[in-house]
Amino acid sequence: xxxxxxxxxxxxxxxxxxxxxxxxxxxxxxxxxxxxxxxxxxxxxxxxxxxxxxxxxxxxxxxxxxxxxxxxxxxxxxxxxxxxxxxxxxxxxxxxxxxxxxxxxxxxxxxxxxxxxxxxxxxxxxxxxxxxxxxxxxxxxxxxxxxxxxxxxxxxxxxxxxxxxxxxxxxxxxxxxxxxxxxxxxxxxxxxxxxxxxxxxxxxxxxxxxxxxxxxxxxxxxxxxxxxxxxxxxxxxxxxxxxxxxxxxxxxxxxxxxxxxxxxxxxxxxx
Amino acid sequence: xxxxxxxxxxxxxxxxxxxxxxxxxxxxxxxxxxxxxxxxxxxxxxxxxxxxxxxxxxxxxxxxxxxxxxxxxxxxxxxxxxxxxxxxxxxxxxxxxxxxxxxxxxxxxxxxxxxxxxxxxxxxxxxxxxxxxxxxxxxxxxxxxxxxxxxxxxxxxxxxxxxxxxxxxxxxxxxxxxxxxxxxxxxxxxxxxxxxxxxxxxxxxxxxxxxxxxxxxxxxxxxxxxxxxxxxxxxxxxxxxxxxxxxxxxxxxxxxxxxxxxxxxxxxxxxxxxxxxxxxxxxxxxxxxxxxxxxxxxxxxxxxxxxxxxxxxxxxxxxxxxxxxxxx
Numbered sequence: 200x201x202x203x204x205x206x207x208x209x210x211x212x213x214x215x216x217x218x219x220x221x222x223x224x225x226x227x228x229x230x231x232x233x234x235x236x237x238x239x240x241x242x243x244x245x246x247x248x249x250x251x252x253x254x255x256x257x258x259x260x261x262x263x264x265x266x267x268x269x270x271x272x273x274x275x276x277x278x279x280x281x282x283x284x285x286x287x288x289x290x291x292x293x294x295x296x297x298x299x300x301x302x303x304x305x306x307x308x309x310x311x312x313x314x315x316x317x318x319x320x321x322x323x324x325x326x327x328x329x330x331x332x333x334x335x336x337x338x339x340x341x342x343x344x345x346x347x348x349x350x351x352x353x354x355x356x357x358x359x360x361x362x363x364x365x366x367x368x369x370x371x372x373x374x375x376x377x378x379x380x381x382x383x384x385x386x387x388x389x390x391x392x393x394x395x396x397x398x399x400x401x402x403x404x405x406x407x408x409x410x411x412x413x414x415x416x417x418x419x420x421x422x423x424x425x426x427x428x429x430x431x432x433x434x435x436x437x438x439x440x441x442x443x444x445x446x447x448x449x450x451x452x453x454x455x456x457x458x459x460x461x462x463x464x465x466x467x468x469x470x
Numbered sequence: 471x472x473x474x475x476x477x478x479x480x481x482x483x484x485x486x487x488x489x490x491x492x493x494x495x496x497x498x499x500x501x502x503x504x505x506x507x508x509x510x511x512x513x514x515x516x517x518x519x520x521x522x523x524x525x526x527x528x529x530x531x532x533x534x535x536x537x538x539x540x541x542x543x544x545x546x547x548x549x550x551x552x553x554x555x556x557x558x559x560x561x562x563x564x565x566x567x568x569x570x571x572x573x574x575x576x577x578x579x580x581x582x583x584x585x586x587x588x589x590x591x592x593x594x595x596x597x598x599x600x601x602x603x604x605x606x607x608x609x610x611x612x613x614x615x616x617x618x619x620x621x622x623x624x625x626x627x628x629x630x631x632x633x634x635x636x637x638x639x640x641x642x643x644x645x646x647x648x649x650x651x652x653x654x655x656x657x658x659x660x661x662x663x664x665x666x667x668x669x670x671x672x673x674x675x676x677x678x679x680x681x682x683x684x685x686x687x688x689x690x691x692x693x694x695x696x697x698x699x700x701x702x703x704x705x706x707x708x709x710x711x712x713x714x715x716x717x718x719x720x721x722x723x724x725x726x727x728x729x730x731x732x733x734x735x736x737x738x739x740x741x742x743x744x745x746x747x748x749x750x751x752x753x754x755x756x757x758x759x760x761x762x763x764x765x766x767x768x769x770x771x772x773x774x775x776x777x778x779x780x781x782x783x784x785x786x787x788x789x790x791x792x793x794x795x796x797x798x
Contacts, residue, residue: 205594213582290578292543294595295567
């Protein structure tokens with residue numbers, strides 16, 4: 200484990216240095232959160248049917264989503280991208296470590312660094328500052344209970360594992376496409392719609408629900424956030440959590456398989 | 471037992487080809503044409519522990535491909551390859567913890583980290599025990615004079631400084647075998663000498679086996695007892711430097727510094743070049759001995775100074791390449 204932990208901590212520390220990007224991210228996410236709450240609020244105000252989720256739960260869902268955006272597979276680890284393009288993958292292979300695990304650790308560093316830089320300020324602002332302003336209705340609520348909080352932590356770990364496994368698939372695809380521009384633009388759009396990042400999943404039409412449940416993306420946002428808000432609990436929560444964990448394992452296995460194939464056909468650019 | 475055994479190694483690449491122009495680009499959208507390039511076409515050699523071998527050849531001859539197969543990065547199409555008792559690509563993780571690799575054109579250090587942190591990280595990756603790591607690091611730091619560089623981020627180092635750090639990085643885990651792929655590329659004279667001295671010392675005092683690819687024939691002449699020449703994926707020659715010279719027909723050079731600028735000619739020698747009063751002649755020692763030629767020329771011309779030497783190794787190798795091209 201020592202090599203992998205060393206890479207994780209070194210890369211994490213390195214990525215924490217991008218302060219300007221983090222500040223820009225916090226600001227964007229904060230305002231984006233307001234916009235989403237206002238839009239959803241307008242829908243709620245205009246709707247005359249019984250909503251599948253209380254407005255307060257939706258607000259919490261939105262804020263947590265904004266805070267934990269960094270966990271989603273929305274970008275690639277810049278060093279892996281550069282390595283594949285410039286042929287430095289060769290160097291990764293002369294090291295006595297498993298390539299998939301090594302890259303997974305780099306990905307985990309990327310996800311945890313961008314999450315920890317953004318999550319704390321957004322939670323502080325939305326959870327502790329907003330309640331004291333006239334916008335108290337738009338504030339992030341505490342977890343639904345102690346059990347919900349514990350389960351949420353577990354769900355967040357699973358979501359992180361899932362997010363990294365998805366990011367890894369895009370990384371592995373680089374071995375075929377060299378440039379990551381294609382998939383790395385398609386995947387985030389898919390993810391943000393199907394994970395619940397754009398609109399909370401319970402608000403989707405009923406016909407789409409089976410599809411949303413079957414896809415892997417729900418474990419990224421929808422499951423942990425609804426657990427926090429108390430909207431998903433008991434056996435239903437455990438089932439959702441188990442499904443997400445299975446998806447994470449399956450995607451890791453797929454990524455491993457593809458990476459091994461990619462390495463076999465490796466042509467190091469430049470002879 | 472040989473440390474490296476390579477038998478009949480073959481590696482081909484499939485390269486996508488595109489016809490020139492817009493028409494070609496459009497056709498490429500529908501059907502890709504592929505061409506097979508044989509990078510290695512039956513390469514054989516054995517290397518014993520403690521050898522310092524120069525592996526030379528023109529661009530595209532298959533040098534880097536060989537090194538990449540030997541270091542476990544590429545998988546060959548066929549042939550046998552065993553290094554330190556391992557098949558490199560099959561047992562990669564265990565195998566590579568026993569070798570060191572330096573690619574001159576790339577760095578294995580972390581661009582944004584200070585040198586010392588890259589070293590620490592590598593020691594964790596190679597699972598070197600802290601006590602052993604401190605010892606080998608301190609030794610490398612003092613031998614390569616890295617002390618003033620340790621706290622500088624790698625991106626701020628000059629090429630020569632970076633190469634010294636890369637050398638140290640590849641040796642922190644004290645491998646018995648070191649692959650150096652063009653370690654002197656782009657280095658200035660001082661750095662080149664420092665790197666060369668270090669490699670020689672490493673080989674002589676620590677007994678590390680070194681395989682060195684380079685285009686710099688001075689490196690070869692200064693370091694290597696044995697030279698393997700590769701061209702178009704096959705081994706052209708494999709032997710000592712002297713063997714290599716002997717292969718290109720017995721040929722010597724006589725260099726004369728004349729007192730006056732006058733034409734020189736002899737029936738057994740050919741003028742290769744002249745600049746001012748310096749004349750360089752080529753002769754075949756089987757046809758005329760050096761003493762005979764010298765006495766004949768000194769009788770006819772006033773000579774201030776003269777010396778006899780072997781043709782430079784670049785020319786020897788260039789001629790091997792040219793012979794190979796003619797046969798092809």
